[in-house]
Amino acid sequence: MINEIFYSLQGEGFLAGVPSVFIRVAGCPLRCRWCDTKYAQEAQAGTEYDINEIVRAVGKWMCRHIVITGGEPMVNDGLPQLARELKAAGKHITIETAGIAYIPDMPCDLMSISPKLSNSTPTTEDSPKGRERQKSEDRRQKSEDRRQNTEGRSLAPTPVVGAGPTDLRGKKFSGPDIAVLRELIANYDYQLKFVVDSVNDLPEIQETLDRIEDVDLEKVMLMPQAADRDELLAKSPVVAEMCKMVGFAFSQRLQILLWNNQRGK
Numbered sequence: 556m557i558n559e560i561f562y563s564l565q566g567e568g569f570l571a572g573v574p575s576v577f578i579r580v581a582g583c584p585l586r587c588r589w590c591d592t593k594y595a596q597e598a599q600a601g602t603e604y605d606i607n608e609i610v611r612a613v614g615k616w617m618c619r620h621i622v623i624t625g626g627e628p629m630v631n632d633g634l635p636q637l638a639r640e641l642k643a644a645g646k647h648i649t650i651e652t653a654g655i656a657y658i659p660d661m662p663c664d665l666m667s668i669s670p671k672l673s674n675s676t677p678t679t680e681d682s683p684k685g686r687e688r689q690k691s692e693d694r695r696q697k698s699e700d701r702r703q704n705t706e707g708r709s710l711a712p713t714p715v716v717g718a719g720p721t722d723l724r725g726k727k728f729s730g731p732d733i734a735v736l737r738e739l740i741a742n743y744d745y746q747l748k749f750v751v752d753s754v755n756d757l758p759e760i761q762e763t764l765d766r767i768e769d770v771d772l773e774k775v776m777l778m779p780q781a782a783d784r785d786e787l788l789a790k791s792p793v794v795a796e797m798c799k800m801v802g803f804a805f806s807q808r809l810q811i812l813l814w815n816n817q818r819g820k
């Protein structure tokens with residue numbers, strides 16, 4: 556299922572700035588709090604494409620670099636065949652993944668892995684249970700409002716009962732899948748991009764790297780968590796200082812810097 560195919564610049568990682576065609580696959584089992592492609596999280600957010608149709612669509616642009624992104628491409632059954640067809644067409648393939656699934660023997664020039672830290676844990680509103688709980692709370696609130704209205708009382712706002720937006724953070728997060736990450740870095744050329752919310756994420760990044768073992772630290776990058784250009788510019792100096800402190804590379808997020816996270820750019 557394909558959500559969108561478009562031509563732009565690779566925004567992140569060691570290939571930032573390279574003109575690339577993006578194939579966005581629909582569907583991702585995660586619900587990161589700061590996901591900037593929420594419109595592609597559900598599998599139904601895509602259209603069924605024949606692999607040949609995808610290769611033809613990509614061929615519209617004279618561009619060697621293809622980025623298969625999501626959603627989460629590594630849980631898509633059609634990915635290995637798509638990668639084989641693109642490779643046969645002479646393309647350079649980057650796969651953007653959260654590192655939650657391993658597929659062996661797939662043509663891939665760069666496995667761009669972004670392991671999720673606890674800072675990605677969905678808020679109450681973002682998680683499926685949270686959304687259900689919020690809906691039920693909304694229903695309860697409406698019915699209470701109606702009752703109060705009928706009784707001629709005021710409709711002063713009532714505080715939302717239940718968990719606040721941070722209640723899932725640190726509780727439900729089960730951590731990156733270290734076994735999968737080990738397989739990915741052992742079998743593919745890779746980069747590891749960590750999304751950083753604050754300097755407090757550093758111990759968790761270090762611990763994740765220690766647990767994976769055998770990581771080439773020159774392939775590790777930190778990039779600021781940012782929903783828009785203002786947030787990116789505000790956080791970038793902090794992340795840059797972190798990079799200088801620990802020796803990891805700083806990852807651009809050109810799609811935010813240049814186009815303020817506009818879809819299809």
Ligand code: SF4
Pocket residue numbers: 583584585586587589590591592593596625626627653
């Ligand atoms: S893994 Fe990526 S696509 Fe999936 S929810 Fe997280 S940021 Fe969004």
